[in-house]
Amino acid sequence: METEEILEELLSVEVEIQDVQGQIKVLLDQQEKLYERQSELKLILESCQASGSPAKEGVPTAVENWSGHFEWDSHADDVRFNVFGISKYRANQREIINAVMSRRDVLVIMAAGGGKSLCYQLPALLRDGVALVVSPLLSLIQDQVMGLAALGIPAFMLTSTTSKEDEKFIYKALEKGEGELKILYVTPEKISKSKRFMSKLEKCHHAGRLSLISVDEAHCCSQWGHDFRPDYKNLGILKTQFPSVPVLALTATATQKVQNDLIEMLHISKCVKFVSTVNRPNLFYIVREKSSVGKVVIDEIAEFIQESYPNKESGIVYCFSRKECQQVANELLERGISADYYHADMDVNAREKVHMRWSNNKLQVIVGTVAFGMGINKPDVRFVIHHSLSKSMETYYQESGRAGRDGLPSECVLFFRPADVPRQSSMVFYENAGLQNLYDIVRFCQSRRQCRRSAFFRHFAEPFQNCNGMCDNCAYSSEIKDVDVSRQAKLMVSLLQDMQDNDQRLTMLQLVDKMKVKHKELGSDLKKEEMEQLVVRLILDRILKEEFQHTAYATNAYVTTGPLAKQVLQGKKTIKLEVSTGQKNMAGNLKSVKRSLTSSDLRVKLDELRKELSLVHGGIFPHSVLSSEQISMLSSQRPNSIEELERMIGKLKAEKYGSRILEEINKYADSGQPGDAALNENQDCDSRFRKKLKTKKALVVIESSEDEA
């Protein structure tokens, strides 16, 4: 057999292998669905057997109706409103609470900021005894415990920072039921490493006082997830030791694979699943072309921040490496933006300091690596910029999702350049499905037509929802044309083939350089950037592929011919590239993307009013006085002026907190204090008094809108 023949057969075998792998994937997906249906049917059968009513073949048995009436309805409504200050449930919250109260294990998948905490905090108050909450990070736990304490709920945490006195109190409460303890937060390490704690918990359970177990950020159980934590693997022990206690697993995202994995890890095979949409309608997704000149990229980022957020609203810039983080932060600083960096090489105290400055709005922009991750729950992050692409759609969804948790319009901008692909691929190629995941997000970045949102729906296997023009591809009526680049592709493949025949390898950039020379001979007018795009396009289409080689210092990514290269060489495949012809272009004018409702003045005013109102209530309300739904409603009504916005806010608040606000108004009105004019003139009046007067001003807005109402 000639070498050429062997090579040819080898290629066609490789193509067949790829096809078989494709078929295996389809079959595995089918198997997953069948397993799911199997457990559903088993559950239905069990409930039929329990209720004594026969399950007739072909007639679907009624699935549990979690929206129906339950004996705890009025108690739950009372606690929701009077303890949590929440006027109505959001999607799925009531159903989840009902399932937990019915002592079922529950899996909740709900987008960031959707209101997962209420789903276990409310049942914890309705039930007698102590609810155990496992959460991965100390900072998350501290925030939650502080928030609950402000509501007067006896919540504690048992972590390395807990004082001896509190620890004693907690152990007594668990063992003997002494003292008031309703919700106890621990890290997963406590479960896997502290025998003492587990024995106290055992006692609590024996006395019938362990009301429920909640596992927050449950995706950390799965190796397939984006944040795997080894200690989460041991949490299955909770169900084994306390089988009668309902387990509630919560996460913002989980693909089918992650869901299956975490159900298995936590031993909750019979759980009820509540999967809410991954859609974040208030986030505007933009992908911008990234210049090959570093300074230009920083100029563009700085310009975007300064023009769009002149009132120093908070934002995050994600970078690929620690070094890049420091560099970008310094260069933003040089351009007058208050920015600092955050990465894993810094000591804990320095990181905490930067985080705190940013959380308290003393720093506008945090420039971080992926280390700036879970536990970032600042609600008013207005923009998340990716200086480099993330390693997967899931990671990008999580990172960009840190914007706009308060429901207000926010922007997610990703700077994409094909040359960033090999940087990422050489890091992820050894991970489970690492390259496949990376190529998914590269597809997302390269597309100039497809709705960005739809890519998330597809990734998380969710039906498509309307984007409402909230991504660059939907917002611009772009002028994109398909350019036939089959000739150039053929040239590229044959060039690589020649190099390989001579035992030579090329990186993406070397290949593009060599192509520049060849292109001139060919009379092709593809620009350098377009050639880079073509290389990536061919990798995604398996005409080319990446190969990796380790050196003492790094892993290098090379481009070689892929399993379908022959099709291009034989002219059997047409290759097209999406090229923008008009103004649109991904580096288009961002200002035109921003709509009137994101006007920074309106947002600042809104924030001011919210702060003033929480002052009135002396911190009674844990979060904002306005709910996210109300804020979204305000945004959708598109107020034209600050006055109009204030009136609308006033009406909403008067509806919700009318009587308390009126009480306050009367108190201040009766005191005969000077009005706004006096406040402005009397610069040296004491600051508490000034605050009160300001508060009064906010209340008067409400009073007048109540009159109108």
Ligand SMILES: Nc1ncnc2c1ncn2[C@@H]1O[C@H](COP(=O)(O)OP(=O)(O)OP(=O)(O)O)[C@@H](O)[C@H]1O
């Ligand atoms: N039904 C509701 N109505 C109004 N506000 C609500 C409701 N439920 C929760 N919230 C508020 O929404 C905000 C987000 O809730 P929460 O912190 O529980 O979100 P989450 O789903 O845990 O988000 P993340 O995954 O980002 O941590 C909080 O301010 C909470 O008080």
